[in-house]
Amino acid sequence: MDSLTQIVLGIVVAEVSAGKALRQRVFLYGAVLGTLPDLDVLIGKFFDPVDGVLLHRGISHSLLLFLLLSPILGWCISRIEKGVIGFRAASLVVFWCLFTHVLLDLFTSWGTQLFWPFPDRLALKTIFVIDPLYTLPLLIGLVMIWRTPNAILRAQYARRSLYFSSLYLLLSCGIKLYAVAQFEKALTAxxxxxxxxxxxxxxxxxxxxxxxxxxxxxxxxxxxxxxxxxxxxxxxxxxxxxxxxxxxxxxxxxxxxxxxxxxxxxxxxxxxxxxxxxxxxxxxxxxxxxxxxxxxxxxxxxxxxxxxxxxxxxxxxxxxxxxxxxxxxxx
Structure with a gap:
């Protein structure tokens, strides 16, 4: 998915995971963690053009890497935010920000090597890599989080934005099934x-x-x-x-x-x-x-x-x- 959407998604997920502890700093951690897997695009520029494309959404989008990175980055955050958030809570923030990034990518057409080192790439192909109607609820939620000092209300806004954006993904699956049926019907005819x-x-x-x-x-x-x-x-x-x-x-x-x-x-x-x-x-x-x-x-x-x-x-x-x-x- 596009970088803006992944940044906003990362912030909203970070708010749900640890907004009460981190408060406004969820914007920093959520934005960084939400875009971290896509750094493979920058790394790919140091490779042969085709190898760079092959690298994208490979190991950087794998569950194995997230399980390894989460405790490492979680420990770093817990040290930076000493007394504010513990190691376990910080590790969970890292994992959910990274994992939701890849879950969203699974709905696009490119394909994501979630179970690397296995070569298969998963792609549901139900949503384009940029879709404003998916991003809009998350943006609204982000604005409300920024403007609201109350931790309970912030969490509610974050959850609601995730609910609406997730419903849109479910809608995309239903519409795709209908479209597939129309194509199959035409091919049969x-x-x-x-x-x-x-x-x-x-x-x-x-x-x-x-x-x-x-x-x-x-x-x-x-x-x-x-x-x-x-x-x-x-x-x-x-x-x-x-x-x-x-x-x-x-x-x-x-x-x-x-x-x-x-x-x-x-x-x-x-x-x-x-x-x-x-x-x-x-x-x-x-x-x-x-x-x-x-x-x-x-x-x-x-x-x-x-x-x-x-x-x-x-x-x-x-x-x-x-x-x-x-x-x-x-x-």
Whole structure:
């Protein structure tokens, strides 16, 4: 999830855990602990570009690390706040701030290696990485906590904000189940034999949903709005097995296969080779010249072919938002 949301969530969780003891200092500890797991993004900048992406939401988001860090950081906080909060209480604050960070990330599409060192990444794919309607109750709770000196009232505001934000996550799960049913119904009606189906929300909303469908020969991409009145339409993209054979021994390609969880599409344009992550959709509607939200170009270096992420221009994001706003109104 975005940094602002994780900071606010961390503060609210810290208030519930130890607000009575730490008072206004929950803002400092909650903000730091709420964003701590995402420091792997900064660490990743010292690695190869693809290795940096592979590192994100790995060990830094693992339950094992939290169990190891909680007593260490808890001891540090208890020493800093000597006589204010004990070791056990401080350790619990650390654990819950870190753990709720990852619980929220589980609802997004990226995937979180909660049970590292096991390689599986968990992703419910029910909410976009930025969703103002999830963050809003937490922000309101934070403002009320800041303005209220009474410890009992502060705790009530914190709990209520967590209740409402959690209800929104539950709502996202229910809407996703409905969207999945609509896609499955459309695939059955169109007599499409498919191997896998993933469904995820588009940016900033729970109204417009995207689907990736894996078939024997390629992929189908489609979208569905809760306001749609017309049947769901899918666009077909071939797998390009010939290009895959050219890269089958390339280390970066193997890493991108892991990162994309197998949902990738190889393409060639003007002699340049690209690996596109299908999980995050398209920036345009041109099936002959598709532009994906996350794409990696293979460039020739002295060490061989290396993958670098294709930078996204500001106009790409603006065009995508305009497309989403228009499409979510239904067809």
């Amino acid at each position: 169109q007599k499409v034999l498919y191997e896998k189906l993933i469904v995820k929300p588009t940016a900033f909303n729970l109204i417009l949903w995207n689907a990736n469908v894996a078939t024997e020969k390629g992929y189908l991409l489609g979208d569905y709005s809760l306001f749609d009145t017309q049947p769901i339409r899918f666009t077909t993209y071939p797998k390009n097995e010939t290009l895959a054979k050219r890269l089958q021994h390339n280390p970066d390609f193997k890493k991108l296969q892991i990162i994309s969880e197998g949902w990738y599409l190889l393409s060639q344009k003007s002699g340049k080779l690209y690996c596109n992550d299908l999980r995050f959709g398209l920036l345009n509607d041109d099936s002959k010249n598709p532009q994906f939200a996350f794409s990696y170009q293979f460039v020739t270096t002295p060490q061989g072919l290396k993958a670098i992420e294709v930078p996204k221009a500001k106009r790409d994001g603006k065009a995508l938002l305009q497309k989403i706003f228009t499409r979510l109104q239904g067809n």
